[in-house]
Amino acid sequence: MNSFDMKALQREILLGFWKVHVLHHASERPVIGQWMIQELRRHGYDVSPGTIYPLLARMEERGWLKCTTDPDGGLRARKEYSMTRKGQEVLDLLRKQAEELYREVVLGEDEKETE
Amino acid sequence: MNSFDMKALQREILLGFWKVHVLHHASERPVIGQWMIQELRRHGYDVSPGTIYPLLARMEERGWLKCTTDPDGGLRARKEYSMTRKGQEVLDLLRKQAEELYREVVLGEDEKETE
């Protein structure tokens, strides 16, 4: 298959992409950790709970997502993360960056100069 | 300005984008650490040497980039990183991912189903 270290690539770069996907999905419907794990597996990537859950928790801490749980659901009830105003701002910026990235590295357009 | 923690955003997500830019640039002409720092500054982002140089060194370790230096240039001669075959494979995969990301979060296309 690939001749390179996929684990390193996931950690250094792809995980960042997936975080953008998470924010995007969260802006349409609530996201839960387990869904994210399965979704990535479906795409052929394997990411451990020890990565996913802390990641969502950090996004909540930072105010990018808000978390709701069934209060009667017990200690490990499923957590639904949905978008906040701040998260939306982050996502807006990320969309711009994702577009720049696409234009430059996929389409091969030159960077626009800041004059 | 922004109401969110830009430092966290840079660290968790944007830095990954910039790594893709680095690989892309390296596939066209050699890249050096100082250039990268200035380029990011030009775009309004501030990243420290303690991030950039280890990052390039890791890419070399992993065989994604190869490094050439003027052998008579002394201990801190400028290092030029250029693309390797393995790095090109990494970049190819990243281009696909960047395109998926763009289609989904910028254009709002639905994911393609794996049936």
Added chain:
DNA sequence: CCAAGTTATTACGATTATCATAATCGGATA
């Protein structure tokens, strides 16, 4: 009603990446 699976999250210790800042090196400038 109990045992066994299923769906989820949490805990944890080890490893790796990132950060800010200071130090260093060598060439150019004056």
Added chain:
DNA sequence: TATCCGATTATGATAATCGTAATAACTTGG
């Protein structure tokens, strides 16, 4: 030769990620 500039290196602290195991609550079958 003293100073500045372009670059990289060193370092110690902090933060993110990893794999694995533990836990909790529901569901299902006998």
